[in-house]
Amino acid sequence: EPEVTQTPSHQVTQMGQEVILRCVPISNHLYFYWYRQILGQKVEFLVSFYNNEISEKSEIFDDQFSVERPDGSNFTLKIRSTKLEDSAMYFCASRAGAGQYFGPGTRLTVT
Amino acid sequence: AQSVSQHNHHVILSEAASLELGCNYSYGGTVNLFWYVQYPGQHLQLLLKYFSGDPLVKGIKGFEAEFIQSKFSFNLRKPSVQWSDTAEYFCAVNADRDDKIIFGKGTRLHILP
Numbered sequence: 542e543p544e545v546t547q548t549p550s551h552q553v554t555q556m557g558q559e560v561i562l563r564c565v566p567i568s569n570h571l572y573f574y575w576y577r578q579i580l581g582q583k584v585e586f587l588v589s590f591y592n593n594e595i596s597e598k599s600e601i602f603d604d605q606f607s608v609e610r611p612d613g614s615n616f617t618l619k620i621r622s623t624k625l626e627d628s629a630m631y632f633c634a635s636r637a638g639a640g641q642y643f644g645p646g647t648r649l650t651v652t
Numbered sequence: 653a654q655s656v657s658q659h660n661h662h663v664i665l666s667e668a669a670s671l672e673l674g675c676n677y678s679y680g681g682t683v684n685l686f687w688y689v690q691y692p693g694q695h696l697q698l699l700l701k702y703f704s705g706d707p708l709v710k711g712i713k714g715f716e717a718e719f720i721q722s723k724f725s726f727n728l729r730k731p732s733v734q735w736s737d738t739a740e741y742f743c744a745v746n747a748d749r750d751d752k753i754i755f756g757k758g759t760r761l762h763i764l765p
Contacts, residue, residue: 572751584696584742586752597751632696634753639684639703641753645695 543567545644547633553650554623562618562647564633573616574634574641575608577601584632590616623651654679656745656756664762665733673728673759675743685726686744686753687717696742702726713737735765 546565554560566573575587588598590608607619616635620627628651634641659674677683687699700711707719717728726743743756 574752576753576755583757584744584755586754589751591751599752640686640698640701642698643688643696 545633545635545642547631547644547647549647550645551648551650553652556625556651557622560620560623560649562620562631562633562649564616564618564635564644565614566616566633566635567637567642568614570635570637570642572596572636572641573608573610574636575618576632576634576643577629578632578646579626579629587618587631620649623649625651627651654683654745654747654750654754656743656754658741658743658756658759660759661757662760662762664764666764667735668732671728671730671733671737671761673741673743673761675726675728675756676724677726677743677745677754678724679745679747681747683745683747685717685719686746687711687715687726687728688742688744688755689739690742690758691739699728699741733761733763735763737761738763 548563573590576584578584586599588602589596605621609617630646632646633644656677685702688696689699690696700709702709702719710716715730719726740758740760742758744753746753
């Protein structure tokens with residue numbers, strides 16, 4: 542069964558550094574998403590992406606965040622200057638029709 | 653704005669007990685409803701979903717959920733739980749014209765062997 546994959550599984554970075562989280566959505570899916578889950582809190586929507594542009598973003602997704610689909614398979618989330626409060630589990634998701642399928646997540650730790 | 657509330661944060665049951673996890677949502681329009689499960693150390697998996705039609709939805713691993721529109725509820729049930737059902741369960745909703753999924757805070761289910 543096809544799956545969404547994410548790399549790395551765990552990223553540790555220093556405050557102020559840039560990080561890029563990578564996702565490979567399921568191959569025939571056209572809609573892509575990023576969510577995050579701060580430890581002990583609920584999963585929160587960050588951004589949705591379709592047809593090479595952002596279709597919706599949340600208040601969390603400020604100018605420090607950006608997304609890109611650099612080629613036909615990858616979907617990336619970049620945080621330009623990480624803050625301590627960016628420490629969280631970041632989930633990528635994709636869908637073709639109904640129902641989003643989630644990747645295993647990248648645990649980002651900002652020190 | 654849409655929101656989802658899950659009544660129980662932590663549930664402990666013995667094997668073979670029956671399970672019902674409560675979920676209520678707030679949104680006035682048409683919604684799609686989901687239950688996701690996250691087993692220890694694993695990623696979110698779709699357990700079941702409701703889009704339209706029969707309000708009683710059957711999912712994987714013997715789970716089912718019932719959409720009661722008048723109560724804005726989508727409770728998850730399983731008649732007889734197993735130790736392997738130990739996981740965190742998330743109720744989620746998205747408005748029919750919207751794309752993002754709004755999650756509840758999750759219910760941590762612990763099954764005693």
